Amino acid sequence: MDISDWRKQIDELDRKLVEILNQRAKAAHEIGKLKRTAGMPIYEPDRERAVFQNVRGVNQGPLPDADLQRIFERIMDLMRKIQQEEIAPNAAEGLGSTELES
Amino acid sequence: MDISDWRKQIDELDRKLVEILNQRAKAAHEIGKLKRTAGMPIYEPDRERAVFQNVRGVNQGPLPDADLQRIFERIMDLMRKIQQEEIAPNAAEGLGSTELES
Numbered sequence A, B: 001m002d003i004s005d006w007r008k009q010i011d012e013l014d015r016k017l018v019e020i021l022n023q024r025a026k027a028a029h030e031i032g033k034l035k036r037t038a039g040m041p042i043y044e045p046d047r048e049r050a051v052f053q054n055v056r057g058v059n060q061g062p063l064p065d066a067d068l069q070r071i072f073e074r075i076m077d078l079m080r081k082i083q084q085e086e087i088a089p090n091a092a093e094g095l096g097s098t099e100l101e102s
Helices: A003-038 A045-058 A065-087 B003-038 B045-058 B065-087
Strands: none
Touching: A003 A065, A003 B003, A003 B045, A003 B065, A045 A065, A045 B003, A065 B003, A065 B065, B003 B065, B045 B065
């Protein structure tokens, strides 16, 4: 395989990543709604630790755990933002409040 | 579905993410080897732009393009590191000089 073949493979992998990340965002959004109903906090350190543990547990490399963790840290930052918007849409004093009134 | 069900779904999605990210790392490693042989630079802005374009092109939401781009920026940082190690394992001495010899 030449570089162009490998890049086609990467593009295909990236399309799958986009799809899965969007599915994950939908799930985070649903959890946000349930948390709002239950009055639960967005940030749950135990759950975040469980996510990293799951990731490390299935990692067969070649990416080191620490690299995967850096990627998942960013993913979870964004997912917290999604839940923040779901739970406290007016946290920024009305910023974008209309689209969040569901 | 309750929170625990959604979390099970997230854990399953994360396992898929770990697998795909590792496949991507393997491809980046292979490209690194080919670049070394061809004396090509690691950092190729045109290719990075093409990756983001591919990501935005297939994104159907709910994640906004900007959020996906932030995740892919981190992924690509790590992939560049993998290629750096493949192309110039002793870069600590020559500080990445190989990548400039294009």
